[in-house]
Amino acid sequence: MAEKTKIKTSIGGSALIEGIMMRGPKRTTVAVRMSDDSIYTEDIEFNSVASKSKFFRLPLVRGFVSLIDSLRLSMKCLMLSADKAVEGGEEEEEPSKFEKWAMEKFGDKFYSIVMGAASVLGVVIAILLFFAFPTFLFNLLAKAVPALGEGTLWRSVFEGILKIALFLCYVTVISRTPDMKRTFMYHGAEHKTIFCYENLEELTVENVRKYTRFHPRCGTSFMVIMLIVGVVIGFFITATNPILRTIIKFCLLPVSCGIGYELIKICGKYDNVFTRIVAAPGLLAQRITTIEPDDSMIEVAIAAISPVIPENGEDRI
Secondary structure (H helix, E strand, O other): OOOOOOOOEOOEEEEEOOEEEEEOOOOEEEEEEOOOOOEEEEEOOOOOHHHHOHHHHOOOHHHHHHHHHHHHHHHHHHHHHHHHHHOOOOOOOOOOHHHHHHHHHHHHHHHHHHHHHHHHHHHHHHHHHHHHHHHHHHHHHHHHOHHHHOOOHHHHHHHHHHHHHHHHHHHHHHOOOHHHHHHHHHHHHHHHHHHHHHOOOOOOHHHHHOOOOOOOOOHHHHHHHHHHHHHHHHOOOOOOOHHHHHHHHHHOHHHHHHHHHHHHHHHHHOOOHHHHHHHHHHHHHHHHHOOOOOHHHHHHHHHHHHHHOOOOOOOEO
């Protein structure tokens, strides 16, 4: 009998509301735990931006494109997961007068408009919190301690550490809410299931349960690496005006994404001292964004990954 060898694959996923999305080379499947305890699965049709041109698949370019694709796909799957998770559950509350008016005026487009507005608001808040606020706060400190304002070293380090601290505080706070705690448990189930498959073991609850919930190819690790790369990029930005500096940092976001994505791919493909050092901050952050799942969540993860596994092994990287 041939000895089992660990493989790396292109299969990835994300946790949803009471469910998991798994994306393979050719299929994307959502599995959701229904209110009657059954598992609903559905294939998702998705046209990737990366498939439109070879340029979008070039190293460094593909990182930002992948981020855009992930956001689009996650939003689509999240809406499906939310709908299915409550289907057959308790009777919905009576719509408010505003909701009735909005539905009459906008019809089926109402929820799309709400989601679009929420997304725009989220982006604006993220820009203010992670780009403008650190610069504004450092400028205040530099006025009190003029020596801090000399050069870009201390500014970049301060802004980078503050952004990472804000990110970790945010995920820590939301992890305390019941809904997000369950979502992070599904996140853990997703990672454990992918590890089980990569180790060529049969996808059973018992086999999946024994694997770690920390995976180097994770969105959390990607975010942390992006923030760290942003610190290095900040060394080369000499602007001190909060508005101008925010605009420059925002315009350089694709660079951070590109470098971070390539580092994540390297960490997922190789296991050596360098990749362990690079992956370490993200793996530590996953102690917040992943929680040990229960067996019912592992069942959902298995249901999500099974349909996307190709028969010919083309997912190996």
